[in-house]
Amino acid sequence: MSIVSVTSLQKCYQESVVLRDISFSVEEGEVFGIVGHSGAGKSTLLRCLNGLEGYDSGSVHVMGREVGDLDPAGIRLLRRDMGMIFQTFNLLSSLSVLENVLLPLRLWHVPAAEREARAGELLRLVGLYERRFERVSALSGGQKQRVGIARALALSPKVLLCDEATSALDPGTTISILDLLLDIRTSLGLTIVFVTHQMEAVKRACDRIMLLDGGQIQGTGPTDRFFLAPSEDLRRLVQDEYAQFPGGTNIRLWFPREIARDAVITSMARALDVDFAIVGGKLERYADDVRGFLVINVPDPDRERVLAYLEAKKLYWEVLGNE
Amino acid sequence: MSNLVSALLSFPAGVVDSLMRNQDALFPAFGETLYMVGASTVLSFALGFFLAVVMILSGPKGLNPAPRLYSVLDIVVDLGRSLPFIILIIAIMPFTRLVMGTAIGTTATILPLTVAAAPFAARLIEANFLEVDRGVIEAARSFGATNAQIVFRVLVPEALPAIALNVSVLGIALVGYSAMAGTVGGGGLGDLAYRLGYVGYETDVTLWCVILLVALVTVIQKAGNLIYSRLRPDA
Ligand SMILES: Nc1ncnc2c1ncn2[C@@H]1O[C@H](COP(=O)(O)OP(=O)(O)OP(=O)(O)O)[C@@H](O)[C@H]1O
Ligand SMILES: [Mg+2]
Numbered sequence: 001m002s003i004v005s006v007t008s009l010q011k012c013y014q015e016s017v018v019l020r021d022i023s024f025s026v027e028e029g030e031v032f033g034i035v036g037h038s039g040a041g042k043s044t045l046l047r048c049l050n051g052l053e054g055y056d057s058g059s060v061h062v063m064g065r066e067v068g069d070l071d072p073a074g075i076r077l078l079r080r081d082m083g084m085i086f087q088t089f090n091l092l093s094s095l096s097v098l099e100n101v102l103l104p105l106r107l108w109h110v111p112a113a114e115r116e117a118r119a120g121e122l123l124r125l126v127g128l129y130e131r132r133f134e135r136v137s138a139l140s141g142g143q144k145q146r147v148g149i150a151r152a153l154a155l156s157p158k159v160l161l162c163d164e165a166t167s168a169l170d171p172g173t174t175i176s177i178l179d180l181l182l183d184i185r186t187s188l189g190l191t192i193v194f195v196t197h198q199m200e201a202v203k204r205a206c207d208r209i210m211l212l213d214g215g216q217i218q219g220t221g222p223t224d225r226f227f228l229a230p231s232e233d234l235r236r237l238v239q240d241e242y243a244q245f246p247g248g249t250n251i252r253l254w255f256p257r258e259i260a261r262d263a264v265i266t267s268m269a270r271a272l273d274v275d276f277a278i279v280g281g282k283l284e285r286y287a288d289d290v291r292g293f294l295v296i297n298v299p300d301p302d303r304e305r306v307l308a309y310l311e312a313k314k315l316y317w318e319v320l321g322n323e
Numbered sequence: 324m325s326n327l328v329s330a331l332l333s334f335p336a337g338v339v340d341s342l343m344r345n346q347d348a349l350f351p352a353f354g355e356t357l358y359m360v361g362a363s364t365v366l367s368f369a370l371g372f373f374l375a376v377v378m379i380l381s382g383p384k385g386l387n388p389a390p391r392l393y394s395v396l397d398i399v400v401d402l403g404r405s406l407p408f409i410i411l412i413i414a415i416m417p418f419t420r421l422v423m424g425t426a427i428g429t430t431a432t433i434l435p436l437t438v439a440a441a442p443f444a445a446r447l448i449e450a451n452f453l454e455v456d457r458g459v460i461e462a463a464r465s466f467g468a469t470n471a472q473i474v475f476r477v478l479v480p481e482a483l484p485a486i487a488l489n490v491s492v493l494g495i496a497l498v499g500y501s502a503m504a505g506t507v508g509g510g511g512l513g514d515l516a517y518r519l520g521y522v523g524y525e526t527d528v529t530l531w532c533v534i535l536l537v538a539l540v541t542v543i544q545k546a547g548n549l550i551y552s553r554l555r556p557d558a
Contacts, residue, residue: 045405050465076465077467079466080467082465083466084465088454088458090458091459092460092480093481094480094483107468107472109462151466154466155467221452
């Protein structure tokens with residue numbers, strides 16, 4: 001039984017359809033990415049999951065409850081079980097770090113001793129216990145998001161909704177926040193729905209992703225499969241930094257875990273007797289292990305032979321657009 | 324005029340002398356002004372705060388939109404704000420008499436002052452609530468806050484510095500209103516300046532009234548600024 005399952009969801013604002021025939025499910029304990037361009041409907045979809053947004057037809061089933069059928073009290077109970085973090089953190093500037101984390105506990109009338117203990121524990125988890133009495137305005141973006149995470153976890157939710165949670169942060173801070181999320185996913189058994197347009201965040205954190213464009217699903221599947229054989233849509237999302245080499249054909253070779261990089265390159269060079277240049281490459285971390293790719297530049301006369309070789313060897317590859 | 328000029332010419336002895344001569348009239352009048360302004364600030368703030376909460380709940384982007392209720396309040400508040408105070412005080416005299424037993428005097432004046440300032444207060448506080456970041460409200464909803472909790476645990480604390488500043492704006496407006504009320508039967512410095520200063524040609528009384536009013540306004544403004552800067556988290 002999936003912890004979240006959405007079926008044929010449809011949502012309109014006035015006459016414009018923002019979400020069309022959306023169906024997917026999220027399994028307990030996974031990090032599920034919702035990826036797409038600005039305006040694709042990611043935030044709207046995420047907000048349908050905890051009832052911040054209504055929907056016109058279809059079904060949103062979360063933790064055994066049909067969100068559209070809940071009364072206001074039922075919605076609040078659902079939200080108690082679902083934390084949410086935001087791109088702009090959305091902390092109360094009038095409160096200290098500690099008071100921000102205490103707020104949900106106060107609103108749910110958690111006894112004082114218990115709530116102090118819980119807030120302290122969470123602030124230790126996110127590494128801000130020492131700064132608990134400071135104003136949130138004194139914190140950096142990454143630290144604010146850590147407070148946001150602690151606050152979102154205060155009521156011990158089962159699901160954490162993240163709306164562009166790392167999009168306002170620099171790359172280094174993004175990584176540390178993602179690692180924190182992955183840690184708590186494991187230690188707390190959390191399910192995370194992660195909305196983003198950052199490819200780095202997707203690769204690092206998500207087990208599975210769903211591509212959304214114009215309010216419609218373009219594809220759903222395990223993250224590594226998306227990146228090993230990227231679709232047209234995904235490619236449009238990933239800014240391709242290796243597309244600009246003069247002359248010849250740039251080919252990107254993907255290396256899944258089981259293939260040794262060096263062996264492929266050297267054996268191809270030997271077998272075909274072609275000269276090619278390695279013009280780029282990257283080791284990347286997908287969810288839990290390291291994979292990589294190389295971009296090689298092949299002279300045009302050899303292009304067809306190289307492609308035939310790659311095809312025959314059943315490698316993952318793609319020709320990068322030249323210019 | 325001659326009194327004023329001679330008072331100024333014989334400064335400072337003349338000033339002290341003038342103050343001594345008029346203190347029996349000035350200080351009770353100042354006390355009355357403080358009483359009127361203080362009471363009506365508290366009451367109009369309370370009423371305005373209540374109206375602002377209802378408006379922020381029922382407003383078009385509110386927590387619990389109720390378009391009809393909001394448009395009624397919207398009109399009432401604008402009407403109350405656009406009515407000149409001197410007209411309002413006369414218009415509601417029968418009502419004042421009904422509620423306070425009399426329409427004349429310092430205490431009776433508190434009612435029209437409150438009625439006049441409450442819509443003003445409501446608008447100021449509503450604007451302060453509207454300035455609170457939507458994202459913060461959304462965050463509160465995301466962990467299951469009720470509308471009442473959002474108002475009192477999120478909007479009020481977040482808007483508090485700005486509201487404190489607006490209380491001083493409200494108080495200062497009421498200093499002006501109270502002086503006007505003095506001329507139609509209220510007490511206070513406005514009444515004194517009118518009776519002794521204008522009708523009775525005692526120009527230095529008028530001058531003293533002005534000085535005391537300016538001092539009062541300054542103190543209220545400074546107090547508001549001080550509270551604001553104390554409450555502002557990032558100031
Ligand atoms: N309150 C609203 N009223 C009308 N249209 C809206 C409203 N909120 C969102 N939309 C529209 O719905 C579409 C999807 O918006 P949404 O915020 O879900 O996109 P998004 O994928 O989260 O984009 P971004 O990456 O910029 O956050 C957009 O075209 C937007 O203009
Ligand atoms: Mg969005």
